[in-house]
Amino acid sequence: MAAKILLIALLALASSHALASDPSPLQDFCVADMDSKVRVNGFVCKDPTVVKAEDFFSTGLDKAGDTGKKLGSNVTAVNVNKIVGLNTLGISMVRIDYAPKGLNAPHTHPRATEILTVIEGQLFVGFVTSNSDNGNRLFTKMLKKGDVFVFPEGLIHFQFNPGHTNTVAIGALSSQNPGTITIANAVFGSKPPISDEVLAKAFQITRMAAKTLLLALLAVASSLAMASDPSPLQDFCVADKDSKVLVNGFVCKDPKVVKAEDFFFRGLDKAGDTGKKLGSNIAEMAAKILLISLLAMASSLAMASDPSPLQDFCVADKASKVLVNGFVCKDPMQVTAEDFFAMGLDKAGNTENKVGSMVTAVNVNKLAGLNTLGISMVRIDYAPRGLNPPHTHPRATEILTVIEGQLLVGFVTSNTDNGNRLFTKMLKKGDVFVFPEGLIHFQFNPGHKTVAIGALSSQNPGTITIANAVFGSKPPISDDVLAKAFQVDKKTVDWLQAQFWADNNN
Numbered sequence: 103m104a105a106k107i108l109l110i111a112l113l114a115l116a117s118s119h120a121l122a123s124d125p126s127p128l129q130d131f132c133v134a135d136m137d138s139k140v141r142v143n144g145f146v147c148k149d150p151t152v153v154k155a156e157d158f159f160s161t162g163l164d165k166a167g168d169t170g171k172k173l174g175s176n177v178t179a180v181n182v183n184k185i186v187g188l189n190t191l192g193i194s195m196v197r198i199d200y201a202p203k204g205l206n207a208p209h210t211h212p213r214a215t216e217i218l219t220v221i222e223g224q225l226f227v228g229f230v231t232s233n234s235d236n237g238n239r240l241f242t243k244m245l246k247k248g249d250v251f252v253f254p255e256g257l258i259h260f261q262f263n264p265g266h267t268n269t270v271a272i273g274a275l276s277s278q279n280p281g282t283i284t285i286a287n288a289v290f291g292s293k294p295p296i297s298d299e300v301l302a303k304a305f306q307i308t309r310m311a312a313k314t315l316l317l318a319l320l321a322v323a324s325s326l327a328m329a330s331d332p333s334p335l336q337d338f339c340v341a342d343k344d345s346k347v348l349v350n351g352f353v354c355k356d357p358k359v360v361k362a363e364d365f366f367f368r369g370l371d372k373a374g375d376t377g378k379k380l381g382s383n384i385a386e387m388a389a390k391i392l393l394i395s396l397l398a399m400a401s402s403l404a405m406a407s408d409p410s411p412l413q414d415f416c417v418a419d420k421a422s423k424v425l426v427n428g429f430v431c432k433d434p435m436q437v438t439a440e441d442f443f444a445m446g447l448d449k450a451g452n453t454e455n456k457v458g459s460m461v462t463a464v465n466v467n468k469l470a471g472l473n474t475l476g477i478s479m480v481r482i483d484y485a486p487r488g489l490n491p492p493h494t495h496p497r498a499t500e501i502l503t504v505i506e507g508q509l510l511v512g513f514v515t516s517n518t519d520n521g522n523r524l525f526t527k528m529l530k531k532g533d534v535f536v537f538p539e540g541l542i543h544f545q546f547n548p549g550h551k552t553v554a555i556g557a558l559s560s561q562n563p564g565t566i567t568i569a570n571a572v573f574g575s576k577p578p579i580s581d582d583v584l585a586k587a588f589q590v591d592k593k594t595v596d597w598l599q600a601q602f603w604a605d606n607n608n
């Protein structure tokens with residue numbers, strides 16, 4: 103019995119080590135000092151000698167939120183912005199109120215798993231898996247008082263109150279600031295809007311319909327269920343190289359002045375100078391790479407959702423019947439160079455599909471040696487006017503370079519960052535762009551044939567194509583839920599659900 107409990111506790115520990123995206127605390131507590139002007143990942147700590155119990159306290163979660171607005175739900179979040187003591191502790195809480203027929207519309211939390219219990223009424227809940235899991239499976243469950251349900255990190259989920267009385271739920275999230283991305287708002291209500299050509303192609307509707315949907319959703323952006331948080335700090339933390347403050351990594355730039363430029367680098371198409379004495383260029387490069395990898399280590403400690411390796415390598419043993427987080431390791435004595443090798447990324451993917459693009463991924467499923475190493479690679483081919491439609495990677499940041507052609511790229515921040523800001527940039531050959539972990543992003547080829555190579559900070563980043571997950575899940579999400587979420591009639595939803603949602607991931 104004791105052995106069983108120990109085993110379970112160890113498994114829980116191992117998987118918490120593996121999955122949390124918040125950094126582990128490095129002291130008992132680090133109460134957020136909201137008055138400090140220094141920006142870091144999260145908040146700097148108050149002097150611990152002046153910390154009081156009040157810093158770990160907030161009140162009022164017994165009070166119902168006002169569900170009078172359009173969607174009929176209201177999320178009251180108690181995160182680091184309300185309890186400063188939550189800083190570095192990787193957890194927060196919510197109370198959600200639902201009027202009869204009230205909906206908490208399809209959304210994701212880029213930085214957290216959510217666990218929720220119904221304390222009054224009933225709740226129809228669901229989440230949709232990523233594309234690679236047999237194509238966006240929908241998991242739903244009818245909950246009653248006392249029931250508990252889990253929504254895995256980064257996946258699209260929703261809750262709907264089908265009853266005639268109010269419902270109340272209490273949830274917890276595995277981040278001090280989980281962030282919320284309401285799909286309809288982020289996709290159709292970003293500021294500035296995503297081009298209607300991109301949306302028309304992604305959602306397989308006419309440009310006119312995309313425009314109409316866009317305007318309708320902009321009009322109701324104010325009826326968002328999630329109360330707006332004051333702090334936009336956590337979608338990204340762009341390094342402020344001018345700051346004299348030394349921290350682990352860099353302090354953050356003021357997010358208000360962050361531009362698409364900050365996720366962008368130009369010049370990777372230039373060949374390095376090989377004319378110099380052998381080694382000199384390599385030494386410079388090595389120093390740079392060391393710096394970059396140290397930074398990557400620091401930020402992987404802070405942000406990576408993949409577990410850190412505990413040995414040199416752990417090549418996936420696909421033949422094993424044992425299921426763990428990732429894969430069990432092959433006997434290291436049987437490992438060969440072939441295990442770290444894949445081929446064919448020079449071959450163009452077939453872009454003859456509805457969206458005109460193809461992603462060829464080299465992840466742990468194709469390259470067994472990637473197991474536990476927290477990285478993978480993709481080649482993306484785009485036909486003229488081809489689109490890699492709006493999607494998220496629940497477990498990875500992506501960095502991408504154009505090796506042929508040109509690409510219009512963009513990502514949308516979460517609701518709390520001033521309401522879904524859109525960052526876009528036109529890329530040409532050699533340009534590099536970063537898409538922060540969990541955020542919705544897309545690429546569109548406005549010109550001739552384009553090829554890009556990208557890397558993702560997970561051995562198995564997962565892809566959630568928004569249109570496919572929302573309108574093409576199996577079984578479909580109820581048209582009641584989608585009609586309300588996207589503010590269109592059920593006929594439109596039924597029509598969208600009847601479409602064939604091509605997956606451009608290979």
Ligand SMILES: *[C@@H]1O[C@H](CO)[C@@H](O)[C@H](O)[C@H]1NC(C)=O
Binds near residue numbers: 166168169324326
């Ligand atoms: C949620 O409820 C609070 C408290 O009643 C209210 O101030 C807020 O405006 C409500 N938010 C929405 C989006 O309805």
